[in-house]
Amino acid sequence: MPPVIDPKKCVHCGTCAQICCMDVYGPAKPQTVPQVRYPEECWHCRACVMDCPAGAIELTYPLPMMILCKDAPARGEGGDRP
Amino acid sequence: MITMDPVVRECDVLVMGGGIGGLMAAIAAADAGARVIVAEKADTRRSGSGATGNDHFVCYIPEVHGDFEDFMRELKLTQAGLNADEPVLRAFAARSFEIARDWHKWGINMKLNGQWTFEGHAYPGHMRTHLKYDGRDQKKILTREALKRGVVIENKTPVAELLTDRAGRICGAMAIDVSDTVPAVKLFRTKTVIAATGSANRIYSSCTPAWMFNVAGCPACTGTGVAASYRVGATLVNMDIPAIPAGPKYFSRAGKGTWIGILRDYHGKNIGPFLEKPSREHGDITSDVWPSVFRDKQRDGTGPVYMDCSELSEEDMQYLLWAFTCEGDTSLVEAMEKQGIDLRRHMVEFGSYECTLLGRGVEIDPHAATNVPGLYAVGDQVGNFLSHIAGAATMGRIAGERAAEYARTAEPDDRVENHPVVAERRAFYTALMERKHGSSWKELNITVNQLMDDYVGVYNVRSETLMSAGLKYFGDLRKRAESSVMCRDAHELMRALEAFDLLDLAEVVCLSALERKETRGGHRRADYTFTNPLLNGMFVTARLQDGRPVISMRPAR
Numbered sequence: 259m260p261p262v263i264d265p266k267k268c269v270h271c272g273t274c275a276q277i278c279c280m281d282v283y284g285p286a287k288p289q290t291v292p293q294v295r296y297p298e299e300c301w302h303c304r305a306c307v308m309d310c311p312a313g314a315i316e317l318t319y320p321l322p323m324m325i326l327c328k329d330a331p332a333r334g335e336g337g338d339r340p
Numbered sequence: 341m342i343t344m345d346p347v348v349r350e351c352d353v354l355v356m357g358g359g360i361g362g363l364m365a366a367i368a369a370a371d372a373g374a375r376v377i378v379a380e381k382a383d384t385r386r387s388g389s390g391a392t393g394n395d396h397f398v399c400y401i402p403e404v405h406g407d408f409e410d411f412m413r414e415l416k417l418t419q420a421g422l423n424a425d426e427p428v429l430r431a432f433a434a435r436s437f438e439i440a441r442d443w444h445k446w447g448i449n450m451k452l453n454g455q456w457t458f459e460g461h462a463y464p465g466h467m468r469t470h471l472k473y474d475g476r477d478q479k480k481i482l483t484r485e486a487l488k489r490g491v492v493i494e495n496k497t498p499v500a501e502l503l504t505d506r507a508g509r510i511c512g513a514m515a516i517d518v519s520d521t522v523p524a525v526k527l528f529r530t531k532t533v534i535a536a537t538g539s540a541n542r543i544y545s546s547c548t549p550a551w552m553f554n555v556a557g558c559p560a561c562t563g564t565g566v567a568a569s570y571r572v573g574a575t576l577v578n579m580d581i582p583a584i585p586a587g588p589k590y591f592s593r594a595g596k597g598t599w600i601g602i603l604r605d606y607h608g609k610n611i612g613p614f615l616e617k618p619s620r621e622h623g624d625i626t627s628d629v630w631p632s633v634f635r636d637k638q639r640d641g642t643g644p645v646y647m648d649c650s651e652l653s654e655e656d657m658q659y660l661l662w663a664f665t666c667e668g669d670t671s672l673v674e675a676m677e678k679q680g681i682d683l684r685r686h687m688v689e690f691g692s693y694e695c696t697l698l699g700r701g702v703e704i705d706p707h708a709a710t711n712v713p714g715l716y717a718v719g720d721q722v723g724n725f726l727s728h729i730a731g732a733a734t735m736g737r738i739a740g741e742r743a744a745e746y747a748r749t750a751e752p753d754d755r756v757e758n759h760p761v762v763a764e765r766r767a768f769y770t771a772l773m774e775r776k777h778g779s780s781w782k783e784l785n786i787t788v789n790q791l792m793d794d795y796v797g798v799y800n801v802r803s804e805t806l807m808s809a810g811l812k813y814f815g816d817l818r819k820r821a822e823s824s825v826m827c828r829d830a831h832e833l834m835r836a837l838e839a840f841d842l843l844d845l846a847e848v849v850c851l852s853a854l855e856r857k858e859t860r861g862g863h864r865r866a867d868y869t870f871t872n873p874l875l876n877g878m879f880v881t882a883r884l885q886d887g888r889p890v891i892s893m894r895p896a897r
């Protein structure tokens with residue numbers, strides 16, 4: 259579930275909870291590790307990761323958001339690309 | 341009773357939504373001498389669809405593009421030209437360059453490699469209209485510029501209602517303080533409001549329905565500026581024609597134009613006619629021209645459609661990965677890394693996402709004014725001009741200037757505290773908060789989504805009977821939701837009010853789509869299967885008169 263805070267790294271500045279566009283953390287109590295109250299409402303904008311001064315936040319990406327991929331066709335060896 | 345903040349905030353210009361358009365409006369109004377407050381749902385430094393960046397800015401630069409009329413001709417061929425009233429489009433284009441220059445001066449890098457660089461969203465051989473830039477810190481910079489000018493920013497303050505006086509002029513607004521778990525009502529006394537709440541991004545189901553907030557634009561934008569403007573009599577326009585975003589399938593994220601690659605089918609065959617090989621200058625414009633390509637090809641079995649970037653040189657690949665960070669798409673890059681996807685070797689499947697109301701909504705004139713005196717609207721929530729970033733910024737400035745001018749002569753109203761709408765809404769919020777059992781806001785949001793999908797759908801057909809039934813069901817839903825939704829804290833109250841706004845807009849979409857008796861773009865009618873040339877350039881409008889919706893058609897201006 260996005261996002262995950264490493265409590266050992268967190269310096270309790272409250273930035274993530276303040277700037278989150280979706281209020282995923284809800285109000286943070288001063289001098290505590292913010293709670294992640296509404297994880298399903300994360301937009302994965304990654305602002306909290308970018309702005310956390312301690313590098314304490316990691317985003318996890320839900321399985322339904324799996325990116326689908328396939329090998330690109332081989333080039334120059336008779337791949338059927340035009 | 342839900343708590344009322346005893347301090348009524350006073351200003352000349354209240355900006356509803358501190359996104360790109362809202363912050364630019366606030367800056368301009370403050371420069372023009374107005375007392376300005378920005379009421380923002382989240383925090384202006386990282387809120388809205390431009391939260392962590394954008395990279396294409398439509399801009400007319402005389403020394404690059406030459407004649408203004410040539411530029412206008414090209415603009416009308418691109419996304420920006422869709423559903424637009426030409427005087428608004430012109431007002432925007434004429435002043436777009438001054439915004440780019442100011443942004444650059446303020447520290448947003450608009451000149452990659454030291455020069456104005458136009459790339460992407462372009463037809464080969466044509467003039468390029470999109471300036472490439474690095475927007476990753478744009479919101480922080482615009483916030484700083486606003487604060488420097490004395491703008492007061494009230495974060496965690498979603499505006500819920502606009503207030504008008506007896507003559508129908510704007511006199512105030514009502515918001516909820518969500519900075520604590522216990523909500524409080526905040527009132528504003530103001531002579532003007534600039535509504536800038538962005539698109540309505542959670543009105544149709546997400547492409548991953550169980551993951552509701554996986555939408556292309558910021559999911560905090562739920563059309564409140566449109567719905568609240570409508571409730572005080574503003575005309576809405578083009579609500580019938582849906583906007584269809586696309587990008588990496590299931591990872592719903594705007595920023596399609598950043599990709600440098602070619603859309604190809606399963607076997608690697610090009611889908612569109614525009615490019616043979618990937619080009620940094622143009623991007624593959626196929627899905628701008630044919631927005632439903634992914635869904636159409638899935639449906640007819642010729643899909644899937646992939647974005648193939650594997651032919652890029654290493655230099656261009658590095659450039660693409662860097663451009664994603666300018667565009668606010670670092671999560672996409674990270675998610676691909678975590679999944680072991682390497683664009684040098686892999687093609688990524690693209691898909692159509694949920695529809696939004698981006699560029700559908702409030703009707704404005706070339707000064708960003710609505711038909712409600714004192715009410716202006718800018719950005720994604722405007723219905724007769726598809727703003728995107730440059731349009732939001734430029735019309736924001738125009739709105740700020742105009743609102744400041746209007747405020748100089750308008751008289752403040754003293755009855756905001758005793759306004760009947762405040763009393764009625766406060767009682768409603770209290771009922772939502774005091775209920776001990778009931779439905780969550782999510783149930784309401786999901787039900788709006790499923791009714792939208794089925795009865796005024798975009799990937800499903802629309803028809804007189806489907807939409808008439810849909811309207812009835814929306815009415816039934818409203819009755820049930822008003823008497824059953826319950827909220828446990830301020831956050832849930834914010835979400836519930838969003839869902840009620842989506843319900844209001846759902847009804848307007850239905851009514852507007854009933855009026856358009858033809859098939860056009862994503863508006864596909866089973867009972868009118870053809871595009872009627874007599875309706876080219878005709879816009880459907882909707883407004884409330886004496887509490888009843890009035891729907892009509894007018895020619896584009």
Ligand SMILES: Cc1cc2nc3c(=O)[nH]c(=O)nc-3n(C[C@H](O)[C@H](O)[C@H](O)COP(=O)(O)OP(=O)(O)OC[C@H]3O[C@@H](n4cnc5c(N)ncnc54)[C@H](O)[C@@H]3O)c2cc1C
Nearest residue numbers: 357359360361381387388389395396499538719720728729
């Ligand atoms: C990833 C991504 C990439 C994009 N790339 C580009 C690009 O390269 N070029 C381009 O032209 N466009 C791009 N766009 C679109 C562009 O970001 C938007 O068109 C632009 O941000 C619109 O500005 P706006 O002011 O209308 O809305 P936003 O910037 O979305 O701001 C709306 C603001 O209103 C706030 N709000 C919402 N409801 C309320 C309420 N009730 N009360 C108070 N505040 C409220 C929101 O929190 C937000 O701060 C991109 C979008 C995304 C998501």
Ligand code: SF4
Nearest residue numbers: 278300301303304306
């Ligand atoms: S990624 Fe964005 S939406 Fe998700 S928690 Fe962080 S700031 Fe909030």
Ligand code: SF4
Nearest residue numbers: 268269271272274310
């Ligand atoms: S921004 Fe980082 S350091 Fe600050 S409270 Fe959040 S997790 Fe902790």
